[in-house]
Amino acid sequence: MLNFAVGIMSKIRLMVNCFHCGDSCLDFELKHDEKSFCCHGCKTVYDILHDNDLGYYYDLEKTPGISPKEVIGKYDYLENEIIVEKLLEFNDGNTQIVSFLIPSIHCSSCIWILENLNKLNPSVKSSQVNFPEKTVRINFSAEENSLKNLVILLSRIGYEPYISLDDFDKKEKYINRSLIYKLGIAGFAFGNVMFLSFPEYFEHSEFWLDQFKPMFRWLMFAFSLPVVLYSGSGYFTSAYKGLRSRILNIDVPIALGISVLFIRSTLDIVMNWGTGFFDSLTGLVFFLLLGKFFQQKTYNYLSFERDYKSYFPIAVTRLFKNSEGKIVEEQAEVYKVKKGDRLLIRNNEIIPVDAILIKGSALIDYSFVTGEAEPISKQSGDKLFAGGKQQVGIIEVEVLKPVAQSYLTQLWSNDVFSKDKTGIFDSLTDGISKRFTIAILSVAFISTIFWLIADPSKAFNVFTSVLIVACPCAIALAAPFTLGNLLRIFGREKLYLKEASVIEQMAKLDTVVFDKTGTLTTNQKNLITYEGVAFSAEEKQLLTSTLRASSHPLSRSLYSILDKNDIQTLDDFEEEIGKGISATSNDNSIKVGSYEFVGYYNENTSELKDRTTVHISANQVYKGCYIFNSEYRKGISELFEQLVNDREVIVLSGDNEGERERLETLLPTGTNLYFNQKPDDKLNFIKKLQQNGKQVLMIGDGLNDAGALKQSNVGFVISENTNVFSPACDGILDASQFKKIADYLNLSKSGVKIIKWAFLFSLVYNLAGLSFAVTGHLRPVVAAILMPLSSISIVVFTTVATQYIGKKLRMKINNKN
Amino acid sequence: MNIIYMLLAISVFVALIFFVLFIFSVKKGQYDDTYTPSVRMLFEDELVKEGTSAKNQTSKEKITNPEK
Numbered sequence: 023m024l025n026f027a028v029g030i031m032s033k034i035r036l037m038v039n040c041f042h043c044g045d046s047c048l049d050f051e052l053k054h055d056e057k058s059f060c061c062h063g064c065k066t067v068y069d070i071l072h073d074n075d076l077g078y079y080y081d082l083e084k085t086p087g088i089s090p091k092e093v094i095g096k097y098d099y100l101e102n103e104i105i106v107e108k109l110l111e112f113n114d115g116n117t118q119i120v121s122f123l124i125p126s127i128h129c130s131s132c133i134w135i136l137e138n139l140n141k142l143n144p145s146v147k148s149s150q151v152n153f154p155e156k157t158v159r160i161n162f163s164a165e166e167n168s169l170k171n172l173v174i175l176l177s178r179i180g181y182e183p184y185i186s187l188d189d190f191d192k193k194e195k196y197i198n199r200s201l202i203y204k205l206g207i208a209g210f211a212f213g214n215v216m217f218l219s220f221p222e223y224f225e226h227s228e229f230w231l232d233q234f235k236p237m238f239r240w241l242m243f244a245f246s247l248p249v250v251l252y253s254g255s256g257y258f259t260s261a262y263k264g265l266r267s268r269i270l271n272i273d274v275p276i277a278l279g280i281s282v283l284f285i286r287s288t289l290d291i292v293m294n295w296g297t298g299f300f301d302s303l304t305g306l307v308f309f310l311l312l313g314k315f316f317q318q319k320t321y322n323y324l325s326f327e328r329d330y331k332s333y334f335p336i337a338v339t340r341l342f343k344n345s346e347g348k349i350v351e352e353q354a355e356v357y358k359v360k361k362g363d364r365l366l367i368r369n370n371e372i373i374p375v376d377a378i379l380i381k382g383s384a385l386i387d388y389s390f391v392t393g394e395a396e397p398i399s400k401q402s403g404d405k406l407f408a409g410g411k412q413q414v415g416i417i418e419v420e421v422l423k424p425v426a427q428s429y430l431t432q433l434w435s436n437d438v439f440s441k442d443k444t445g446i447f448d449s450l451t452d453g454i455s456k457r458f459t460i461a462i463l464s465v466a467f468i469s470t471i472f473w474l475i476a477d478p479s480k481a482f483n484v485f486t487s488v489l490i491v492a493c494p495c496a497i498a499l500a501a502p503f504t505l506g507n508l509l510r511i512f513g514r515e516k517l518y519l520k521e522a523s524v525i526e527q528m529a530k531l532d533t534v535v536f537d538k539t540g541t542l543t544t545n546q547k548n549l550i551t552y553e554g555v556a557f558s559a560e561e562k563q564l565l566t567s568t569l570r571a572s573s574h575p576l577s578r579s580l581y582s583i584l585d586k587n588d589i590q591t592l593d594d595f596e597e598e599i600g601k602g603i604s605a606t607s608n609d610n611s612i613k614v615g616s617y618e619f620v621g622y623y624n625e626n627t628s629e630l631k632d633r634t635t636v637h638i639s640a641n642q643v644y645k646g647c648y649i650f651n652s653e654y655r656k657g658i659s660e661l662f663e664q665l666v667n668d669r670e671v672i673v674l675s676g677d678n679e680g681e682r683e684r685l686e687t688l689l690p691t692g693t694n695l696y697f698n699q700k701p702d703d704k705l706n707f708i709k710k711l712q713q714n715g716k717q718v719l720m721i722g723d724g725l726n727d728a729g730a731l732k733q734s735n736v737g738f739v740i741s742e743n744t745n746v747f748s749p750a751c752d753g754i755l756d757a758s759q760f761k762k763i764a765d766y767l768n769l770s771k772s773g774v775k776i777i778k779w780a781f782l783f784s785l786v787y788n789l790a791g792l793s794f795a796v797t798g799h800l801r802p803v804v805a806a807i808l809m810p811l812s813s814i815s816i817v818v819f820t821t822v823a824t825q826y827i828g829k830k831l832r833m834k835i836n837n838k839n
Numbered sequence: 840m841n842i843i844y845m846l847l848a849i850s851v852f853v854a855l856i857f858f859v860l861f862i863f864s865v866k867k868g869q870y871d872d873t874y875t876p877s878v879r880m881l882f883e884d885e886l887v888k889e890g891t892s893a894k895n896q897t898s899k900e901k902i903t904n905p906e907k
Contacts, residue, residue, distance in 0.1 A: 130878045137879065153875040202865050210858045214851070237844070241851070814876050 042068050042084030043180075063090040066730050071135070073737060074142055079135050086131030087195050088180035095368065097177075099337030099353035100170035108190050108336075109169065111159075117147070117223065118164045122176070122183035127156045136181060143175055144166060163730050187356055187374075187425075188332035204788035205315055208308040211245040212301075218242050218492040219301045223803045237292040242300040250284050252538035254307045270486045272455035272498050276310065279493025286486040299490060302805045308494050309813045317522045319509045321723035326520040327750050329439075330409070330431055330725055333390070334374045339366040343645040349400055356425055363421045367412045375421045376428045382417035385574070390724040391430055391629065396576075396650075399601075409725060414574060433701050438732045439750075449502045450526055450777055452833045455494065469796040480798045487800035491791035496784030496812040500777050503817050507824035508773045515831070516756035517738075517766055524752045527736045528770035533716040534665055534763075535708065535730070538675035538685075540723035541740050543624075544654035544757070550583055554638070556647010564612050568605040571595050575616070576636055578601070580648055602637075613639045620644065652681065654688060657761030662689045670716070674699045674707060676726050705729035720762070725749055738763075762835060776823045780816050787812035 041057040042064035052059040055072070059065040067087055072081050079086060099105055108686055127136070128571050133151045136158045140146040145167035150159040158181075162172060173183055221231055226754070254277075261277035264270065280303065287298030325332070340354040341364040351366060356374045359365065364380070367373055384400040391409035391602045400406060406419060408428035425431060466488040473481040505522035512519055519525065557565065562584075571592060578813035594606040596816040602615010613620045620637040634650040667670050672694045673685065679697045686695070699707065708730045711718050720727065720734035723741070728749040730739030739748040742757045755763070791808050794800045864870070 094902070130881075133875060133878050134882050137882070151875055151879075152872045153878065154872060197868075197871065199865055202870070203862060206858070206861055206865070210854065214854060233840070234843055237847070 025753075033684035039085065039110050040064050040087075040089075041080070042085065043089045044087075045089070061089055064181075066090070069460070070142065076135060076141055079131050081136055082128045082131040086129050088126045090178055090180045091182060093426055094809055097170050097173050097335060098339070100168070100173060102337060102353045102355070103663065105190075105337055105353070105355055106169050109185070113164070116163055116165050117161065119159065119161045120168070120169060120172070121157050121159045122173075122185070123155075123157050124176070124181045124183050125156060127151065127153065127158070127180055130183070134565065135179065139175075142179070143209065144173075146172070185336055186332045187330075187334040187336050188328070190331075190336055190355070190357070201311065201315055201318070204253040205308070205311045208249050208304060208311055211249045211253075212304040212308040214244050215242045215300050215304045218245075219802070219806070222297045223806070231662070235297075236291075243288065243291060246284065246300045246303055248285070249304050249307050250280060253311060253700070254280050257310070259559060269452065270456040270459045270574070272494060275455060275459045275492070275494050276498060278459075278489060279495075280307065281352060282489040283493070286490065297767035297802055299802050299805055301802070302490070302809050305806070305810055305813075306493060309495060309810070310498055313499045313506075316506040317502040317509070319506065319513065319522075320512070321518045324518050324754055326754070328748065329434055329728070329750060333372070333409070333725060334425070335372055338371075338374055339368070340364065342367055359421055359424055361421055361424060365419050365421060367417050367419060369415060371412055373406055373410050373412065373419065374406055374425055374428075375408050376423040377408075377421050379404050379406055379731060380418045380420050384417045385413040387413050391726055430701075433705075433725075433729050436702075436705065436729055438705065438729060448503065449523060451498065454497065454781055458494060460575045462488070465492070465792060465796070473798065477798075479558070483800075484796060484798050487795035487798070487812045488792060490805060491795045491800055491808065492787070492788055493809075495809055496785070496787055497781055497814040499813055499816050500780035500784060500820060504773055504777045504780065504820040504824055507821055507828075508770065511824065511828035511831070512753075512766065514828075515762065515766070515835075516759045517753055518740045518755075519753040524736055525770045525773055527717070527752075528719070528767055529774040530717045531643060531669065531719045531736060531767060533670040533672065533711055533718045535674055535711075535718060535720045535728050537704075537722035537724070537730075538673055538681070539652070539729075541671065541721055542654055542658060542685075543653055544742070549653040550580060551651065552646060552647050553649060554644075557640070557645065560610060561612070561645070564605070564607055564610050564640070565614070565638065567592055567607065568595065568603055568612055568614060571605070572597055572603050572614075574603075576634070576650065580636060584779065611641055617647070618645060651684070655757070655760045659688055659690070661761045661764055662693060666690050666692050670694075672696070674704050674730070676700065676704075701726045701729050705733050708733045719767075721755075725747070765831055765834060772827045773824065776820060776827070779823070780820050782813060783819060784816055787815075 038051050038058045038061035042059055045060045052062065052065055054065050054068070057068070059068065064087060067090055071077060100109075107113065109121050110118050124136070126132070126478055133153055136151050136399050137149055139149045139160065143162075145163045145164060147161045149158055151158050160172065173185075176183055218241055221238070222235070253372075257273045257277045257280060260271065260273040264274055283299050283303040283306070287300050287303065290296045290298040334356060336356060337353050338356055338359060340352050340359065342347050342352065344350050354363075359375055365373075365375070365377065379400050379402050381402060383402075384404070384406065385397045386400060386406060387397040388407070388410045389396075390411075391407070397413050405422070407430060408423075408425070409430045423429075466485055469488060470481050470485040475486045502522065508525050509519055509522050512525075566581065566584045568579045569584070572578075572581075574597070592605045592607045595603070596605070597603045598615075598619070602613060602619035604611065604613045606612075611768075614636060617635070617637045620639045635647045636650070637647040638645045662671055671689075671692070673689070673696065675681075675695070675697050676699055677697060682695060682697065685693075696707070704727060708718050708720060712733075712735070718734045718736075720730045720737045721740060722737070723739055727737075731739065731749060731751045736753070737751040738753045738755050739751040739755050740757050740760060741748050748754055787808065791800075791805075791812075794804055794808075
């Protein structure tokens with residue numbers, strides 16, 4: 023028996039790249055206008071742009087284009103006025119404004135062409151691209167053009183908008199800019215107060231200064247009012263909330279510090295005791311808000327909050343009998359689909375409801391929904407679940423359950439999805455602030471009691487000074503700046519985190535749970551091996567020609583690895599969906615498909631039961647079979663070796679046990695494998711781990727992992743292409759960085775170490791300040807120096823330290839490659 | 840030295856003007872997309888001149904109905 027791996031053929035040919043999209047022209051090369059194109063789609067786009075004098079598109083960037091996809095019939099639902107109305111942002115009958123998410127926006131040529139849409143179609147009045155969000159906002163005239171035509175125009179030039187059920191209940195996008203306002207006000211007040219308090223830093227009594235003193239002081243008071251009442255308001259509410267739930271969070275001493283600073287300073291100027299601490303007050307709030315601002319880093323085009331809605335279509339083709347008894351098609355909103363309705367599902371469409379197959383043969387790809395690796399064929403009468411993608415031909419189904427009650431969407435009714443994950447976990451800062459606050463309060467009271475006995479006139483001064491100087495500005499800044507820096511480092515390494523607090527959670531993890539399909543395996547390539555008798559040259563030709571004619575996904579991937587020489591025209595070709603294909607050419611016949619279809623029983627088939635195979639017989643003689651193995655990501659063994667050292671590693675798969683043996687040889691001992699896990703099972707599995715005190719990292723990719731991702735302490739989604747849909751999670755990891763997960767977890771641990779060192783530094787500052795305060799020597803100028811100095815040095819320390827560990831990670835990765 | 844009062848008033852007034860301008864620009868969304876405008880400003884000069892496009896108009900049809 024011959025046994026050889028075909029693998030992915032490396033094609034050593036003279037590479038010609040498409041002038042439009044830059045893909046190599048493998049199958050054939052289309053010469054046009056002295057330029058090469060990889061397909062007719064690319065050539066058409068070139069012609070459209072060229073004919074409309076938009077050739078500058080190709081001057082801006084090299085090969086900027088995207089090959090357009092077939093869209094016939096796909097956007098018929100945009101004829102439905104209710105749906106159009108939901109999509110439009112603005113509509114006065116003629117002028118209509120719409121925003122589209124276009125995932126394929128990627129370069130400056132894209133911006134240029136999309137903003138010059140009016141050259142392609144005069145009905146477009148203006149269009150504006152938001153590059154970070156990958157959206158385009160188009161203002162067009164409804165009298166001259168319809169939304170459907172606009173979408174088709176965009177699709178034809180390769181910029182197909184992504185329209186999903188999520189767009190249906192589009193709310194007015196609300197951007198919270200209050201932090202910027204608060205920061206602006208605090209910065210404005212800080213600068214002006216510094217400038218007003220400057221004279222008094224040096225001169226104590228000077229004629230003119232004394233003249234203007236009250237004026238300067240009251241101006242400072244006026245500037246600090248909005249800082250305390252508006253900019254600092256967040257700290258008061260947070261401290262109040264913390265106290266009410268009996269937690270001494272970091273905002274408690276900060277709120278205490280701010281209020282004491284303000285009251286003491288106001289008293290100072292009212293009673294004419296001194297100039298007050300307005301400079302320190304405004305500076306404190308400014309630095310704190312700066313930390314908060316720095317901690318934010320948003321990846322506009324990524325969404326961490328998606329559910330099934332952004333995966334499901336907005337409309338579906340419904341069949342119904344009209345008054346004359348004829349069956350007609352209509353485009354219905356998915357939400358309006360009721361039990362008993364008949365739906366028409368076309369090739370590559372997603373089934374949005376649970377349904378029974380009525381007509382046609384279905385081949386449903388559930389990989390995204392259940393984790394099963396291969397498409398499943400269904401016969402009429404079989405039940406189809408929501409979320410599956412039809413792979414061949416058109417089918418007709420009858421609805422069993424509407425969208426909201428389908429098997430898949432039920433997962434979202436689980437409690438996990440209504441809970442807000444943030445705020446449950448104790449952050450490092452809050453952990454230290456509890457002890458800190460108690461210590462500060464006791465120092466304040468003890469020293470006040472001491473001075474009440476020794477010199478009562480100084481007691482109030484000392485009490486307030488202690489609370490002012492102990493205000494944990496530096497402590498509160500340590501975490502935001504460290505985490506903010508790390509967030510950016512992770513972003514550079516293509517791990518996009520939802521927020522900074524995720525990093526603290528990452529450092530605590532002790533269990534890593536992987537999904538299999540799409541996470542450990544790649545989505546695109548299949549590793550294909552052949553077992554059987556070698557083919558003759560003629561049979562080979564016939565096989566490739568046959569596969570070429572089939573649209574079955576397995577045929578497509580098999581076709582892509584075979585030599586494509588001398589493609590013949592077939593005399594006869596027949597495809598039985600779910601079984602196989604048979605073809606004849608020049609007296610030769612071939613059958614490709616399941617072993618029952620091929621008609622020869624192979625004694626090995628029982629072994630192959632759980633594996634994906636394609637059997638082949640030529641001229642009624644059994645030849646052998648191609649075995650499709652899912653291909654695991656590169657570096658998976660090394661990654662697991664690294665992880666298994668100090669963490670528990672588990673694989674949860676929605677697939678059958680077919681891959682168990684291969685996984686066991688790939689992965690180190692100590693890795694637990696679980697198969698046939700439904701979405702609910704995964705969620706409950708994670709829950710159980712957590713009940714046993716584990717801190718769980720879940721790494722998944724599809725909707726079937728959505729519950730587990732939400733339940734876990736940290737949930738990452740692996741994404742081959744960050745443009746496409748990914749379920750709600752804490753972080754999105756680019757698939758190319760898969761093997762670096764262990765390094766990333768270690769980086770977060772080093773980050774936490776840096777925060778702890780920064781705490782130590784700021785405590786030293788606080789002790790120095792306290793020594794001034796308890797002895798009653800805290801002058802405003804000392805506070806005004808000490809506070810910014812401590813804050814700035816903490817910022818510098820954390821920044822330098824995080825950049826250092828970031829660089830170390832870079833070097834480690836470079837060494838590995 | 841009473842001029843200080845006026846200088847003070849002017850300086851605070853000027854600072855307030857800039858502050859209000861800043862708030863307005865944030866509110867209007869000028870800082871929401873900080874990338875695209877930086878690319879867009881380089882385009883303007885490169886737009887195809889009206890003359891050449893008018894000359895070619897006869898041989899090339901405009902696409903008005905993409906479904907055609």
